[in-house]
Amino acid sequence: MHLVTYIGLAHHSEQTLAESLRVIGDGHASQPDVLHTCHTLAGFSDGHLARLAPIVARYGEQGHGEVEEPERLHAAGLAQVRSGPVGLLRDLQDLHVLATLVLTTWTVINQAAQGLRDHELLTLAGEAGGETSRQLSWLNTRMKTAAPQALIVAT
Amino acid sequence: MDRIADLWGPRTPHAKGTVWPARVDQYLADGLAEDQVDRWVQSACLLCSNGCGCEIAVRDGRMVGIRGRAGDVVNHGRLGPKGLYGSTPWASSPDRLTHPLVREAGRLVETDWDTAMARIVEVSRRLLADKGPLTHGFYTTGQLFIEEYYTLGVIGKAGLGTPHMDGNTRLCTATSAAAFKESFGADGQPGSYTDIEHCDAIFLYGHNMAETQTVLWSRILDRTRAADPPLIVCVDPRRTPVAREAERTGGVHLAPRVGTNLALMNGLTRELFVNGWVDEPWVRAHTVGAADLRSIVEPYTPREVARVCDVDAGELSRAARIFGESRDVLSTVLQGFYQSHQATASAVAVHNLHLLRGLIGRPGSGILQMNGQPTAQNNRECGADGDLPGFRNWDNPNHVRELAELWNVDPLTIPHWSPPTHAMQILSYAEEGSIGLLWISATNPAVSMPESARVRRVLAGDQCFVIVQDLFLTETAQLADVVLPAAGWGEKTGTFTNVNRTVHLSEKAVDPPGEARSDLEIFLMYADAMDFRDRDGAPLIRWRHPEEAFDAWREASRGRPVDYTGLTYEKLRGPTGIPWPVNDQAPEGTDRLYTDAVFPTDTDRCETYGHDLLTGATVTEQEHRALRPAGRALLKGARHTPPHETPSEDYPLLYTTGRTVYQWHTRTKTGRARTLNDAAPDAWVELSVADAARLEITEGDVVRVESPRGAIQVRARVGQVREGAVFAPFHYGAWDPAGLDVDASPSRQANELTMTVWDPVSKQPYFKTAACRVTKIRAGAGPAPAPTTAASAPATDGVPPTAGGPPTTTRRVDTPHYPNDPGAR
Numbered sequence: 001m002h003l004v005t006y007i008g009l010a011h012h013s014e015q016t017l018a019e020s021l022r023v024i025g026d027g028h029a030s031q032p033d034v035l036h037t038c039h040t041l042a043g044f045s046d047g048h049l050a051r052l053a054p055i056v057a058r059y060g061e062q063g064h065g066e067v068e069e070p071e072r073l074h075a076a077g078l079a080q081v082r083s084g085p086v087g088l089l090r091d092l093q094d095l096h097v098l099a100t101l102v103l104t105t106w107t108v109i110n111q112a113a114q115g116l117r118d119h120e121l122l123t124l125a126g127e128a129g130g131e132t133s134r135q136l137s138w139l140n141t142r143m144k145t146a147a148p149q150a151l152i153v154a155t
Numbered sequence: 156m157d158r159i160a161d162l163w164g165p166r167t168p169h170a171k172g173t174v175w176p177a178r179v180d181q182y183l184a185d186g187l188a189e190d191q192v193d194r195w196v197q198s199a200c201l202l203c204s205n206g207c208g209c210e211i212a213v214r215d216g217r218m219v220g221i222r223g224r225a226g227d228v229v230n231h232g233r234l235g236p237k238g239l240y241g242s243t244p245w246a247s248s249p250d251r252l253t254h255p256l257v258r259e260a261g262r263l264v265e266t267d268w269d270t271a272m273a274r275i276v277e278v279s280r281r282l283l284a285d286k287g288p289l290t291h292g293f294y295t296t297g298q299l300f301i302e303e304y305y306t307l308g309v310i311g312k313a314g315l316g317t318p319h320m321d322g323n324t325r326l327c328t329a330t331s332a333a334a335f336k337e338s339f340g341a342d343g344q345p346g347s348y349t350d351i352e353h354c355d356a357i358f359l360y361g362h363n364m365a366e367t368q369t370v371l372w373s374r375i376l377d378r379t380r381a382a383d384p385p386l387i388v389c390v391d392p393r394r395t396p397v398a399r400e401a402e403r404t405g406g407v408h409l410a411p412r413v414g415t416n417l418a419l420m421n422g423l424t425r426e427l428f429v430n431g432w433v434d435e436p437w438v439r440a441h442t443v444g445a446a447d448l449r450s451i452v453e454p455y456t457p458r459e460v461a462r463v464c465d466v467d468a469g470e471l472s473r474a475a476r477i478f479g480e481s482r483d484v485l486s487t488v489l490q491g492f493y494q495s496h497q498a499t500a501s502a503v504a505v506h507n508l509h510l511l512r513g514l515i516g517r518p519g520s521g522i523l524q525m526n527g528q529p530t531a532q533n534n535r536e537c538g539a540d541g542d543l544p545g546f547r548n549w550d551n552p553n554h555v556r557e558l559a560e561l562w563n564v565d566p567l568t569i570p571h572w573s574p575p576t577h578a579m580q581i582l583s584y585a586e587e588g589s590i591g592l593l594w595i596s597a598t599n600p601a602v603s604m605p606e607s608a609r610v611r612r613v614l615a616g617d618q619c620f621v622i623v624q625d626l627f628l629t630e631t632a633q634l635a636d637v638v639l640p641a642a643g644w645g646e647k648t649g650t651f652t653n654v655n656r657t658v659h660l661s662e663k664a665v666d667p668p669g670e671a672r673s674d675l676e677i678f679l680m681y682a683d684a685m686d687f688r689d690r691d692g693a694p695l696i697r698w699r700h701p702e703e704a705f706d707a708w709r710e711a712s713r714g715r716p717v718d719y720t721g722l723t724y725e726k727l728r729g730p731t732g733i734p735w736p737v738n739d740q741a742p743e744g745t746d747r748l749y750t751d752a753v754f755p756t757d758t759d760r761c762e763t764y765g766h767d768l769l770t771g772a773t774v775t776e777q778e779h780r781a782l783r784p785a786g787r788a789l790l791k792g793a794r795h796t797p798p799h800e801t802p803s804e805d806y807p808l809l810y811t812t813g814r815t816v817y818q819w820h821t822r823t824k825t826g827r828a829r830t831l832n833d834a835a836p837d838a839w840v841e842l843s844v845a846d847a848a849r850l851e852i853t854e855g856d857v858v859r860v861e862s863p864r865g866a867i868q869v870r871a872r873v874g875q876v877r878e879g880a881v882f883a884p885f886h887y888g889a890w891d892p893a894g895l896d897v898d899a900s901p902s903r904q905a906n907e908l909t910m911t912v913w914d915p916v917s918k919q920p921y922f923k924t925a926a927c928r929v930t931k932i933r934a935g936a937g938p939a940p941a942p943t944t945a946a947s948a949p950a951t952d953g954v955p956p957t958a959g960g961p962p963t964t965t966r967r968v969d970t971p972h973y974p975n976d977p978g979a980r
Contacts, residue, residue: 137772153589
């Protein structure tokens, strides 16, 4: 069952997103809203991971020999930050890409959960997807705010 | 009567539902008698946000005193200590700025207006040519007039086209505006001061009204000291006079741990749900979001709130019961919520409580989200703070088009591609140099903004050209490249609007000193020199005088919730200020909003589509349409998160800043009123009895208070603050009546310690959540310089009481008829 592949993808991509949010937040600490909001948003992902644990236990996860993982499944996280206003903009854009991967993963899982009539998984996929949308909304808001100054005026 | 010793004056108690009796307070300087006054000039007081109607006494071309206007709906003749003693002395202070100054070889030197303005215009034109309007930033205040804000708003938005406009209102009242927008769709105070006369309970959230709005507090005292008093509930980490009144009336004082307001509010909200105090049919008909709110507050049981906030679970439940079971409730909110952690969510929670019970829009059931400053409301209305004029939505192309047509400019000139830039972000752009011209009017960020060392560095640096327009050479003006001398209150004509939407006209009483000019004249001078034009090549700014500017603003407000179309200078010369909206439907003004429970939340009308209260992410137009609020109020919530800085081993105490009754802002005016300054002449910190004992600190000891960002050295008052918290007044900078010592070390400035961090929605900086440590430096010689009369009262006896105000008069007069007052019908 390929669902386990996607449960594995959810697990891995949420983890990557949480770590990357913290790296970017800490790296742009001179922008306090970026610092603090990135940590809050990373907390969302931590919560999803915690709730995913019992589901992983039920279905298993890729990497346990059941299903072969397709190549190039995972997105790499952000290990370091760029500097300056344009650097911040690009970092937020990268976070947006990671969060989009998380969101579509939950969308796909949600579909499967309906087919399986798995209420626990369905609730998690719905709520985690909703919170991922909130992560994306903030990233989008912050990028729109930063873009004019960064692209037109900043040196 | 000594109004330093007696902050609120004599009581005039009266029964519920009756009109607050009139009482006229008056003060004349230098022992002058009334018959020595040449003339009285109509105005309203500028020394807090209450907006008391008053008259300025003039003798020999000088302002020499003040008296309340008995017919004014705001104050019924009363004035507070700051208004009485502080309104006029600054004006004739010998250190007024009387000439423009420019920086030459590192020093500020006197010059003429042409030279100063030419220097500004040269920088402005160069930056516009090089990189466009995003190089320009404006940082104003809550103390200019409507005419000045609106003119500057048009210059910034239609002349230059910069989104970088904000005021110190961001530090004082941004959360009030943001909370209104989230709940009701637009800014606008729902309640009225007349709610005090009709309510059964008053909840004051983070609002030490007894000191911040003394006249409003005397209005409450005249109810609580009557035979049928309302119950008072106070949420404050200090045992303020409000807290003591709560105890006296059988109400509740909740002193939550600093930074946990939202957990407390979620607990109160949950109590309404679980005890069946929710008016289900009303909520169904007039709100959106009850089910989501209920699930957000569900975990906040009284026990959980007791754990997070360190309050008594039973007292929390008792407070909730008072809210749940009183027929009519008035709520007021101020800096204890606005400048603290999760500010907007906490202020919105106050709305939620009222909406869940349908307590809005009728006498006695009101909300007063307060302001700190007298004209803060106008900065929000007129567009000098970045919001579009007339509570228009920057994200709504139709609203932008309306303004473009009014001003006859290309809609793309008006910056509306993202939210207006907030003050701390403007500072950050100035720091990196992408804002190359920063124009500061009538405010003193070098003392009032958080993390002072950083602010000084940004303003003093070469990366940004700084213009300061003020009455005095403040700590901020010292750092400027050009300093412009401004006329103050009583030296110019204009209008302004108080907390409960009441508009007053303030007439010019005397000429400004030297070459000082009104802020309106200065902005017009800049507009002329820059030659801003509309789409047809005509001058963009088509007015010269205050009254013409007011008329232009009136047109901008037409058809919006903040409708001024029924107001004229002539009408405002009547016996009282008039609350907006004033239009054909309400020619005499409007005492309270939302009497029909229809809110400006319609997607096409609202001022904002809203935000995620936890993260600040904006709601899109499509999402808002999908919600279909259509005139229903929005119930919104968020879970509590820990503050950004919590106590640690190194910094074990919580640091919070605030106000004292005798000083105002950075003391530019009150510090020059000897009577007021003598009552609170120097900075201090307040410690609880338990913390002081543990640190072996006694009253008056010199202590060092330190956070990861800076330190101050001041004297300690062992007082009324809750255990674990330290309170410091924010008023004191390097300037003192004795002189200015910018290199003073160690500092006494409270903001040396505060953090650069702000609310995700309102963007209001948090001045009340930092960690600190306190160490004793040496024993003091006598008590701390803190007043004894209010929240700073000492815990122990033996400190001489604060007193010594020269005599004022106070007399009862027949209570006139107040238009719109529900008790008068």
